[in-house]
Amino acid sequence: MKTIEVSWRNLWRNRTRTYVTISAVALCIGILIIFQSMIVGLIDKAVFTTTNLVVGEVQIHADDYLNDRSLYKYLKNTEKIKSIAKKNNIGLVERSYGFGLISSGTKSAGTQFWGVNPESELMHFDFAKHIDQGTFLSSSSSNKIVLGNKLALSLAAEVGTELVVFVQGADGSLGNELFYVSGILKNVADNIDRSAAIMLINDFNILFSANNMIHEIALNSKGNFEAEEIQNLMSAEIKNVEIDTWKQLMPTISLMTEKMSVFMRTLFSLIFTIAAGLGVMNTMIMSTYDRMREFGIIRAIGATPWRIIRQVSLEAIILTFIASIIGTIVGLSVALYFQKYGFDVTGQGNLSIGGVVMDPIWKSSVSLGIVLLPIALMMLISTISSLYPASIAARIKPVEAIHYKK
Amino acid sequence: MNTNNEIVSLTNIIKNYDNGKVITKALQGIDLKIYQGDFSVMMGPSGCGKSTLLNIIGALDRATSGSVIFNGKDFNSLTNKELSIIRRNQIGFVFQNYNLLPVLTAYENAEYVLMLQNIPLSQRKEKVMNLFKEMELEGLENRLPRELSGGQQQRVAIARAVVTNPLLVLADEITANVDSKTAQSLLMLMEKLNKNNNITFLFSTHDPIVKKFARKVILLKDGRIDKEELSSENI
Numbered sequence: 267m268k269t270i271e272v273s274w275r276n277l278w279r280n281r282t283r284t285y286v287t288i289s290a291v292a293l294c295i296g297i298l299i300i301f302q303s304m305i306v307g308l309i310d311k312a313v314f315t316t317t318n319l320v321v322g323e324v325q326i327h328a329d330d331y332l333n334d335r336s337l338y339k340y341l342k343n344t345e346k347i348k349s350i351a352k353k354n355n356i357g358l359v360e361r362s363y364g365f366g367l368i369s370s371g372t373k374s375a376g377t378q379f380w381g382v383n384p385e386s387e388l389m390h391f392d393f394a395k396h397i398d399q400g401t402f403l404s405s406s407s408s409n410k411i412v413l414g415n416k417l418a419l420s421l422a423a424e425v426g427t428e429l430v431v432f433v434q435g436a437d438g439s440l441g442n443e444l445f446y447v448s449g450i451l452k453n454v455a456d457n458i459d460r461s462a463a464i465m466l467i468n469d470f471n472i473l474f475s476a477n478n479m480i481h482e483i484a485l486n487s488k489g490n491f492e493a494e495e496i497q498n499l500m501s502a503e504i505k506n507v508e509i510d511t512w513k514q515l516m517p518t519i520s521l522m523t524e525k526m527s528v529f530m531r532t533l534f535s536l537i538f539t540i541a542a543g544l545g546v547m548n549t550m551i552m553s554t555y556d557r558m559r560e561f562g563i564i565r566a567i568g569a570t571p572w573r574i575i576r577q578v579s580l581e582a583i584i585l586t587f588i589a590s591i592i593g594t595i596v597g598l599s600v601a602l603y604f605q606k607y608g609f610d611v612t613g614q615g616n617l618s619i620g621g622v623v624m625d626p627i628w629k630s631s632v633s634l635g636i637v638l639l640p641i642a643l644m645m646l647i648s649t650i651s652s653l654y655p656a657s658i659a660a661r662i663k664p665v666e667a668i669h670y671k672k
Numbered sequence: 673m674n675t676n677n678e679i680v681s682l683t684n685i686i687k688n689y690d691n692g693k694v695i696t697k698a699l700q701g702i703d704l705k706i707y708q709g710d711f712s713v714m715m716g717p718s719g720c721g722k723s724t725l726l727n728i729i730g731a732l733d734r735a736t737s738g739s740v741i742f743n744g745k746d747f748n749s750l751t752n753k754e755l756s757i758i759r760r761n762q763i764g765f766v767f768q769n770y771n772l773l774p775v776l777t778a779y780e781n782a783e784y785v786l787m788l789q790n791i792p793l794s795q796r797k798e799k800v801m802n803l804f805k806e807m808e809l810e811g812l813e814n815r816l817p818r819e820l821s822g823g824q825q826q827r828v829a830i831a832r833a834v835v836t837n838p839l840l841v842l843a844d845e846i847t848a849n850v851d852s853k854t855a856q857s858l859l860m861l862m863e864k865l866n867k868n869n870n871i872t873f874l875f876s877t878h879d880p881i882v883k884k885f886a887r888k889v890i891l892l893k894d895g896r897i898d899k900e901e902l903s904s905e906n907i
């Protein structure tokens with residue numbers, strides 16, 4: 267006979283009460299697992315939408331390029347990067363960047379020119395699909411430009427508008443060409459909206475007298491790899507370049523999503539587990555009053571108050587443990603179902619974050635943490651809740667309790 | 673059997689119950705000694721203070737004033753925790769309502785006290801099984817209290833009280849809920865334990881059967897000892 271066995275038997279003296287309490291606690295744990303997996307799923311989705319748009323999961327630049335975006339700081343060993351990406355089936359695009367001036371009629375604006383390969387951009391990223399007017403580039407659209415929408419507005423440019431472009435080429439010469447607006451992007455990201463002018467990489471090379479200067483490689487496995495995995499894969503073989511994950515490239519977004527996730531999950535977990543903890547406390551208070559006389563006897567035959575506290579708390583812990591198992595089985599099954607199949611939220615209007623429309627299938631995301639957090643919290647709160655009834659039981663004066671009539 | 677070995681010495685014990693409105697003077701100056709091997713009974717009308725006195729001797733309650741020396745220790749100088757250790761190791765209680773723990777079997781009820789004493793499992797088993805044999809409780813080990821008759825429950829309660837080999841067993845109205853035949857057999861059992869195991873018993877009762885077995889009768893009246901007499905039949 268062990269204390270744990272005594273607690274177990276005591277737990278089942280009032281079956282109905284115990285069943286009800288276990289169900290309530292299990293329900294809370296189940297709901298918390300489902301709820302958290304949905305939150306994490308939503309945040310993952312927001313992150314996915316963001317990285318999928320233009321940034322990718324990992325970007326590679328020449329050393330120091332991000333501090334000083336000079337035309338001459340370009341990547342030298344792109345072939346090796348491409349072969350690693352290809353081997354691991356990671357999407358890859360190469361981008362060239364240069365600065366200059368663009369003007370249309372009397373209006374002009376400072377611009378960041380992008381030299382891109384439209385097929386790979388369309389295949390691996392989403393921004394090229396977010397076209398407000400006109401069309402995105404194709405491999406045959408030479409001397410065409412796609413503009414960020416705010417830039418288009420400030421140039422009063424529309425599809426077909428003639429643009430004059432001035433840049434300083436790589437050889438120091440002045441690049442000066444005529445382009446026509448092929449399309450205007452929707453809201454994508456602030457820097458793109460304000461200053462991006464996107465052209466074929468061939469046109470870029472001619473304009474800047476450059477010989478395929480790749481300033482940025484963006485990698486996107488669309489979730490097949492963690493960003494850090496890609497980063498490690500690359501940095502193992504590629505040296506003397508800067509390899510950053512999206513989290514490093516967009517620290518505010520990364521921090522915000524992380525904080526939001528932690529905050530929401532902790533807040534909801536606390537609310538639910540405290541509510542369930544009060545239920546546990548109520549059950550334990552009732553069962554303590556039912557057993558006043560027994561606690562008196564136990565004290566009379568020499569048990570210390572500490573032993574009684576342990577016994578009562580153990581009952582609450584066992585109860586919560588059983589509830590945790592049931593709650594986890596139920597909650598995890600539902601969460602895993604939604605992780606696999608998701609649910610369609612089209613009916614409730616478009617799911618959009620920061621103006622970016624997201625896929626309407628909302629999937630949950632299950633991890634060990636979302637199961638352990640509510641269980642650990644529930645265990646902690648149940649134990650704390652049981653201390654009050656336990657202390658009632660422990661403070662019983664044996665003489666009074668033995669004569670206690672219930 | 674009276675070896676003149678003093679176990680308990682009470683000096684001028686006073687106990688007042690104060691419920692905020694009225695003060696009940698339950699004990700009004702008790703002087704009493706209990707010796708090793710005693711088989712004594714306290715008698716007196718209901719409300720005369722028998723239970724109160726047993727509780728004070730058994731360290732379940734503290735006197736308002738006066739001293740209790742138990743086996744050389746002054747209860748007034750001990751903490752509640754020390755008192756509960758004394759209860760655990762040196763005192764056995766048997767109550768009127770049996771008061772077995774309902775979720776434990778007969779065997780486990782007796783074993784529980786040994787568990788409180790941190791006695792290892794094998795020794796616990798040996799002690800309880802030997803005692804159950806001696807007390808004719810064999811075969812009832814795995815029954816829950818509700819599956820036992822009143823007499824059987826009281827027998828288990830006595831087993832629980834004596835399994836630790838205490839210096840003193842206090843038994844408060846333990847025959848009140850059983851028929852006289854059962855009462856008789858319980859007392860015979862305790863008499864046997866008193867003789868064979870040299871366990872000291874102090875009873876409180878209304879029951880003349882108990883008086884028949886006692887070697888000393890203490891008569892209580894209004895919180896005072898009225899008379900202490902040796903019972904001629906049993907010496």
Ligand SMILES: Nc1ncnc2c1ncn2[C@@H]1O[C@H](COP(=O)(O)OP(=O)(O)O)[C@@H](O)[C@H]1O
Pocket residue numbers: 689690691696697698716717718719720721722723724725
């Ligand atoms: N916990 C208590 N609170 C107040 N009065 C009590 C309490 N216990 C006993 N008494 C009173 O003390 C007196 C002695 O009681 P008790 O020792 O139980 O007598 P007995 O056991 O001889 O019947 C009685 O008047 C009783 O009402």
Ligand SMILES: [Mg+2]
Pocket residue numbers: 722723724844845
């Ligand atoms: Mg009484």
